[in-house]
Amino acid sequence: MSKLTFLLGAAISMLGSVFGQSLEGEFRKEGREVRASYDEITKIFQASSAVLYEEIARGYGVVMSAEGDVLVKTSEFDLLENPSVVVAKKRYRDYKILAASSEWDVTLLRITGGDFEPITFAESEPSHGTIVLSNSSSTRLRRRTQLGVIAANARAVGKGDLAVLGIAMTQVDPDYVRVDGVSPLGGAHDGGILKGDQLLAINGHAVTTKELVPDLLDDKKVGDIVEIVVSRKVLPEEPSEPQEVEDPFLFVEDHPAEVEELTLEAELRERQIVFPEQRTRNDMMSGEFSERRTNFPRVLQHDTSLAQRTVGGPLVTLDGNCVGMNIAFASRECSYAIPAKELKELHQELLSQANL
Amino acid sequence: MVWGESERHYFNDLRAPESVEDLLNIERALKAQLPVTRAATVCLELGEEKGSGSGVIVSANGLILTAAHVSGGVNRTIEAVMEDGTRYPVRTLGLISDTDAAMAQIEGEGPFPFVEIDRENSTLLGDWIMSLGHSGGFDEERGVVVRLGRLVRMASRTWQTDGDLIGGDSGGPLFDLHGKLIGIHSRVGKVKGESLHVPMSNFLENWDELLGSQFVGRGPFAQRLSGYLGVKIEEDEESGEVSITEVLEGQAAERGGLQAGDVLLSLGEEELKGSEDLVTRLKKKTEGDTVVLGYRRDGEEGEVELKLGGHE
Structure with a gap:
């Protein structure tokens, strides 16, 4: 037990800070200068990711069709009272909730009154190590993105049987x-x-x-x-009178x-x-993770640094194609996305659920 | 594009990537190194309720580098899990308790997949790096987890990167994008994007001590335990002689060749005066200390030199 405590202590404290030479913030992985190198891909997020807006950006969505179909993460969307949806630079208050999937924690919205540019999907699944981009914090007018890699094998997470x-x-x-x-x-x-x-x-x-x-x-x-x-x-009801039985075994029979x-x-x-989740030591190191972050039939794992409020948007590779939808900030170093193949199927399934 | 083995990647000499093409070259370099680096990254399981860390194999015969707070001590038995789920017993060798460096040895038949160490200390501030590890413990379906980042701070005994780590990654490998091992994960900051590593130079400077199972330094990453022989003993009431009734598996006495029935005569220069004397004198020793024990077996006297284990 003492070792576990020490492991914990060592893992979350800055024991001995690092002096010496340091790289300025703008040149770090999430810094301004690095972001500038993939500005052209950020434009795709500007057109084809949606922002759930309630005073500030609270979540994201993927624009699936020119008709204004947008997929969002249900458990974060449901927490909002009266969100507007921002696509490109325009704010929409007029949208319908068409259908939802509890299996994937995804809700299908349809926005009306605009021209929409759906995301383009990749033909194949990205392999381990592929660079990917996700929504980062954004203003009402501008999307920002951040960079990471596909971090592990695609797989089911959680115990299933939802x-x-x-x-x-x-x-x-x-x-x-x-x-x-x-x-x-x-x-x-x-x-x-x-x-x-x-x-x-x-x-x-x-x-x-x-x-x-x-x-x-x-x-x-x-x-x-x-x-x-x-x-x-x-x-047995409390017997009022003890029953007298000559042969006790007779009573049993x-x-x-x-x-x-x-x-x-x-x-x-x-x-x-x-069965609400227990918070583990690793959770305490991770801050506010997603409301729901497990029990998905299949996910891509990546290390773009999501937060509770940046899930829901597309996961895009350097060729500008969408390979998934960010569905959970699972822990400090681990984010999950629904793979493109399953996401396209889900969109069709939700449309037919809504009789469209 | 092809780069020479020792040549630096051109993107490391840019202050920041300038185009998507530069990022694609980072991606290509990382992907090219993944199969070998993943295969050599092991999960180290410390035993029930003690959690797990990571480590990396650096020789075909199964030498592992990890963190001192993962190996926990000298001459201990832990378990390594390969990415495919194969398990091997591992004996911990030396550690540097004030920088968090440690070495261990797989006890099994090689050859094992391994990675090369960067012996030239060729990494510079801002270089792109990849962190591997069994984050949160072994998960066969998930496999080894990789994260991308840059080297953002360098001091002589600690490096910082902006790739993210979590519990279970401790002891795992930090690579440059040639697949050379440049550091071992040690700890993280309170905010995301602050990960600290022990640079390879600290391992190379202390290589002999690590290989020689020495416990170096006074913490804070590992604490010395009192010396442990790993035997059950009894004292003869008349003669006061101490004899071994049982030799515990995998402990110091067994490795030194002592057997049940051996009568222990001396520890170091001095004769033993009963079982209490033996226990008191062993407590003054710490794990990793070498002691000489005199004994009598079948009427013949002998001496054995052995390295003490630790006892919690």
Whole structure:
């Protein structure tokens, strides 16, 4: 334990500051002189990234179509009361929320009353080490961008199975799965499931192992209602008179421990809401990270230095093509983007959800 | 464009890149070095609840450079995880406790993938660099994480870059864009974009001490532990002789060849006066100290020189 503490101490403090020669700020990775070298690509962000504006820039979006389709990050967008959307130099107050995906944490907006220049997508996925650009802080009139690289392999992050009941389970015996904990924020709790219940069936399928439960919920979405059958021990009512029984075993045979079978309904809710994340030491080193930063089916990881308020915009390579949409500032050195391929599919899916 | 092996990249001599083409050349150089540098970057797991750091292999037989606050001490056993998930036991060698430099050795059959050290100290302020490491611990699907930056401050024993690091990166490698190892990650500042590294010169100046498993300096990156032999002993009630009842695996006594049943006669110049005397005198020693033990086995007397481990 002492070593962990020291690791922590050493990792977050400036032990022995560095004297000696120093590179001026404007020449550093995020400095003005370095930014000037890719000014022509920043123009793409000016035209095809959207800014969610509420007094200041609070988030970004990707302009997907000439009709004014813009994808934004749901969990940050939902925090805003009455944002306007800025594209190029124009502010739009007139937009509709068409559809949303809880799986990807993305909302589709449609802005009206302007000419829009959609982002151009790359044909292939960027490999490890490819230089990428993201939105940085911006004013209402001007976008700024910052530079980094694709930092790791593209992959799924988090535990998946986004829609959860909000229970912890124990395999007591083969065929006997017991509820060992109920999150007060989950649908199971509100549906009346109690700690100690034996899970018998979910939507008509027998529950024999706890590993089976995620499989049974696999095709379900947040908001779906599932039917759960549980077996629950009935607490004996306080006997008014001690019963006199000659043969004590006779009593046991006549009165087995009473259980009742209950059929309950529970709503599936988002894992992030039901099981709030614990902050780790690395989180404390990272400041304000994104509201939701895990459980994405697939992401590109990069090191452009996002902040909670700079997610949502496009991730662009040096040829000016979009390779993804920034979806989370996960930690100090780690940002996630939805890959272009999945983003284009998602756009189509959300359009059909909105019957467009 | 092709550059010679020792030639400097032209973009390092620009105060800032002047065009997208310059950035593309930085990208090409970085990508060219990634396969080799990734393969040589290991995750170092310190044991249950002790967390993990990173390290880098610098020879085909598995010599590792890392940070002192990761290796934690001399002659300890930790575990290295390669990018593909292969695991090897690792013995920690020497460390420089006041700069955060350390060395360790994979105990396994090579050859291992390794990187070259920049022995010429050819890096200059403003050079573009890449930081690798197993950020936040080993993750096979994610792989080794790379970050881009510039060398923004240089002092004799500490360098600063503006690539971002996090817990788990400690001990990982800092490379120039020729793929030469120029530093080891040590710690970060409170704001983003402040990462501190131990330059290779500090390792090269102390190479013999590191290789010789010495504990150099007085911290703050590692604390000396009291000396640990790694045996269970009993004292004969009549003669007062101390004999070994069990030799613990992987500890100093085992490495020195001591066996259960050996009677310990002396420590250094002086004879042993019972088990309490042995314990008291060992406590005055620290890990990494070399001691000479006299013993008797099957009626024959012998001497063994061994390097003490540490005990928490």
